Amino acid sequence: MAAVMSDHAHGDHHGPTGLMRWITTTNHKDIGTMYLVFSFIMFLSGGVMALTIRAELFQPGLQVVQPEFFNQLTTMHGLVMVFGAIMPAFVGFANWQIPLMIGACDMAFARMNNWSFWLLPPAATLLIGSFFVPGGATAAGWTLYAPLSVQMGMGMDMAIFAIHIMGVSSIMGAINIVVTILNMRAPGMTMMKMPLFCWTWLITAYLLIAVMPVLAGAVTMVLTDRHFGTSFFSAAGGGDPVMYQHIFWFFGHPEVYIMILPAFGIISQIIPTFARKPLFGYASMVYATASIAILSFSVWAHHMFTTGMPAVGQLFFMYATMLIAVPTGVKVFNWVATMWRGSMTFETPMLFAVGFIFVFTMGGFTGLICAIAPIDIQVQDTYYVVAHFHYVLVAGSLFALFAGAYYWLPKWTGHMPDERIGKLHFWCSIVFFNITFFPMHFLGLAGMPRRIPDYALQFADFNMLASIGAFGFGLSQLIFLAAVVKCVRGGEKAAARAWEGAEGLEWTVPSPAPHHTFEEAPVVK
Amino acid sequence: MTASGRIAAENRRLLVRLAVAAVVMFGFGFLLVPFYEKICEVTGINNLLKPDTAVNTQIDLTRTVTIQFDGNIHDLPWQFRPLQTQISVHPGELATVAYEVSNTRSEPVTGQAVPSYGPQLAGQYFRKLECFCFARQTLAAGEKRTMPVAFVVDPGLPEDVKVITLSYTFFEIAGRRLAGDGAGGRS
Numbered sequence: 019m020a021a022v023m024s025d026h027a028h029g030d031h032h033g034p035t036g037l038m039r040w041i042t043t044t045n046h047k048d049i050g051t052m053y054l055v056f057s058f059i060m061f062l063s064g065g066v067m068a069l070t071i072r073a074e075l076f077q078p079g080l081q082v083v084q085p086e087f088f089n090q091l092t093t094m095h096g097l098v099m100v101f102g103a104i105m106p107a108f109v110g111f112a113n114w115q116i117p118l119m120i121g122a123c124d125m126a127f128a129r130m131n132n133w134s135f136w137l138l139p140p141a142a143t144l145l146i147g148s149f150f151v152p153g154g155a156t157a158a159g160w161t162l163y164a165p166l167s168v169q170m171g172m173g174m175d176m177a178i179f180a181i182h183i184m185g186v187s188s189i190m191g192a193i194n195i196v197v198t199i200l201n202m203r204a205p206g207m208t209m210m211k212m213p214l215f216c217w218t219w220l221i222t223a224y225l226l227i228a229v230m231p232v233l234a235g236a237v238t239m240v241l242t243d244r245h246f247g248t249s250f251f252s253a254a255g256g257g258d259p260v261m262y263q264h265i266f267w268f269f270g271h272p273e274v275y276i277m278i279l280p281a282f283g284i285i286s287q288i289i290p291t292f293a294r295k296p297l298f299g300y301a302s303m304v305y306a307t308a309s310i311a312i313l314s315f316s317v318w319a320h321h322m323f324t325t326g327m328p329a330v331g332q333l334f335f336m337y338a339t340m341l342i343a344v345p346t347g348v349k350v351f352n353w354v355a356t357m358w359r360g361s362m363t364f365e366t367p368m369l370f371a372v373g374f375i376f377v378f379t380m381g382g383f384t385g386l387i388c389a390i391a392p393i394d395i396q397v398q399d400t401y402y403v404v405a406h407f408h409y410v411l412v413a414g415s416l417f418a419l420f421a422g423a424y425y426w427l428p429k430w431t432g433h434m435p436d437e438r439i440g441k442l443h444f445w446c447s448i449v450f451f452n453i454t455f456f457p458m459h460f461l462g463l464a465g466m467p468r469r470i471p472d473y474a475l476q477f478a479d480f481n482m483l484a485s486i487g488a489f490g491f492g493l494s495q496l497i498f499l500a501a502v503v504k505c506v507r508g509g510e511k512a513a514a515r516a517w518e519g520a521e522g523l524e525w526t527v528p529s530p531a532p533h534h535t536f537e538e539a540p541v542v543k
Numbered sequence: 544m545t546a547s548g549r550i551a552a553e554n555r556r557l558l559v560r561l562a563v564a565a566v567v568m569f570g571f572g573f574l575l576v577p578f579y580e581k582i583c584e585v586t587g588i589n590n591l592l593k594p595d596t597a598v599n600t601q602i603d604l605t606r607t608v609t610i611q612f613d614g615n616i617h618d619l620p621w622q623f624r625p626l627q628t629q630i631s632v633h634p635g636e637l638a639t640v641a642y643e644v645s646n647t648r649s650e651p652v653t654g655q656a657v658p659s660y661g662p663q664l665a666g667q668y669f670r671k672l673e674c675f676c677f678a679r680q681t682l683a684a685g686e687k688r689t690m691p692v693a694f695v696v697d698p699g700l701p702e703d704v705k706v707i708t709l710s711y712t713f714f715e716i717a718g719r720r721l722a723g724d725g726a727g728g729r730s
């Protein structure tokens with residue numbers, strides 16, 4: 019690992035070529051690219067599962083898949099999207115951007131960086147391969163609740179091992195990011211001068227180190243309950259299934275912030291660029307991010323309002339959850355204030371960023387509604403919750419990823435993305451997104467449970483609408499693929515500072531960024 | 544290279560610290576188990592398998608509640624059934640019923656019964672003073688046993704609950720240890 023430094027004494031790209039180059043690379047840009055490509059493939063796989071689900075739900079009754087397989091699909095869709103698509107995509111951004119933003123020559127541990135990535139394809143193979151074993155993939159829901167997870171076939175074991183491997187990968191990635199940010203900043207790049215994306219990732223990395231091991235522990239306990247006669251969660255031996263939920267959500271709630279904080283970081287880079295004003299309230303953004311992270315450890319049981327918690331507990335978790343919306347509100351306020359009286363233009367990254375603010379905020383509000391214990395007891399496990407978390411995860415994390423991709427593509431490829439294609443992608447995405455998920459609020463309020471293959475007739479119209487939207491949304495993502503491919507192939511040459519209002523070290527290196535950058539650390543004034 | 548050597552050493556130190564933190568958190572996950580068990584014990588949240596005490600012995604003669612009994616086994620070579628399927632009681636009145644269980648395997652087997660109530664809400668008004676579910680039961684090969692349940696329905700039971708179903712499921716304790724026997728779906 020110490021070799022990182024000396025490795026970079028030489029000039030441009032060298033060493034093995036072809037496939038071996040990618041397998042052996044320790045370059046943060048190569049690894050970032052691999053993370054991004056991997057996560058996009060996972061995104062498409064998870065998308066195919068989602069569309070199969072929506073095809074089944076297009077009409078009441080069973081048409082496309084059997085209920086057992088339907089349950090496997092909902093479970094695997096969640097696992098693949100969370101652990102395969104969203105999380106690795108953010109790590110890809112971190113790999114590309116953090117060294118460029120803080121003026122470091124590479125990540126702190128380049129060899130470990132290579133390992134963190136190359137653990138993912140085997141894990142994904144294990145996970146998706148579980149569809150093809152006897153009994154099929156796990157169907158216990160992405161939360162893998164006991165007692166179901168204690169009962170399933172060997173697909174469940176494969177999912178557990180996949181989670182172990184992906185967990186190790188995220189922890190290694192997180193350690194790398196923390197060390198890089200704390201130790202490798204260019205002279206003069208003080209913590210409070212750091213771009214917000216680095217700040218949000220630093221805090222996310224700490225969250226990962228704190229909670230990924232707890233998830234690993236939880237699924238390990240499921241594994242030993244299944245095969246080694248322990249009874250952590252199996253009621254038969256005196257264990258307690260609700261205990262699983264407590265341990266899982268100790269991981270699970272911080273996890274949702276792991277998926278959104280880096281998105282906040284990306285949005286905080288983009289809004290100032292296209293509003294041509296510095297970010298409003300930089301310091302308060304840092305403190306808000308940190309307080310969200312700390313508070314996220316004290317709200318887990320808002321996922322468990324219906325488990326028969328004492329009223330005092332319900333009240334505590336209700337108020338704690340509402341409290342967490344305050345720093346989130348601070349962020350939204352700061353973004354809006356940054357735009358206020360800015361000279362704004364709406365290139366594709368900015369469109370996605372502004373779209374994010376609108377639609378993510380709606381998800382925040384439905385979160386608040388779910389946080390109210392008496393209401394949540396009504397909507398728990400209904401489509402209302404499905405609507406909530408897709409507003410924050412798709413319109414939140416995913417839109418931020420798209421915004422970031424369009425924003426930094428010039429730096430990665432040397433070409434400006436095609437604005438026409440990008441705008442088409444944005445408008446299709448936001449329209450179809452809302453057609454898909456907005457009706458789910460009504461379905462949930464009317465009592466349609468989540469994770470079921472069939473439903474009562476009164477839900478038919480909204481479900482049909484949601485399915486149409488879903489297919490539109492899914493197909494729209496091919497536009498993104500087209501935009502990226504076109505941008506890689508050619509297009510308008512990008513200047514070093516690709517966007518007129520962009521600030522930061524990454525815009526001082528040429529576009530595309532050369533294989534090695536900042537071998538001489540820049541000095542930040 | 545001394546400057547970069549120093550950074551590399553510092554990086555390694557931080558790496559070790561963070562890795563230790565991750566390992567500690569892995570242990571912490573397991574520590575949550577005894578921690579929650581303690582909380583449940585102290586607050587009395589999870590007292591499914593403990594005898595209750597009847598607080599109010601006032602018998603409410605103005606209404607009767609029908610209690611239905613049910614017995615299930617889960618992957619267990621036993622036969623298990625209530626000796627009476629339903630009885631009527633007044634809230635506050637002490638009642639005793641019996642279940643019969645027999646081991647059909649030619650070796651001793653240990654099981655644990657877990658009760659559940661329908662409607663769920665009735666559970667908190669159902670006070671079991673004596674029950675075979677308070678302890679694990681070991682039956683010798685071919686043994687047959689009759690086991691009593693003594694209970695009082697709390698007079699605080701909401702008026703609209705007229706029927707309560709008490710259902711037990713027996714789970715096997717030993718014998719579920721063999722690795723692999725669960726593969727392919729134990730259900």
Ligand code: HEM
Pocket residue numbers: 161274275277278320321339340342343346381382383384385386388389390394397398399403406407410411414415
């Ligand atoms: C204002 C901020 C938020 C609040 C108050 C909030 C509150 C809640 C509550 C109370 C639930 C439980 C609903 C139920 O199961 O009945 C929930 C579920 C969920 N939330 Fe949020 N949330 C917020 C933001 C987020 C963010 C930013 C994300 C992710 C990026 C997120 C992802 C999820 C997910 C995935 C679930 C469903 C988990 C499951 O049961 O499968 N939430 N939220």
Ligand SMILES: [Cu+2]
Pocket residue numbers: 270271274317318320321
């Ligand atoms: Cu939560």
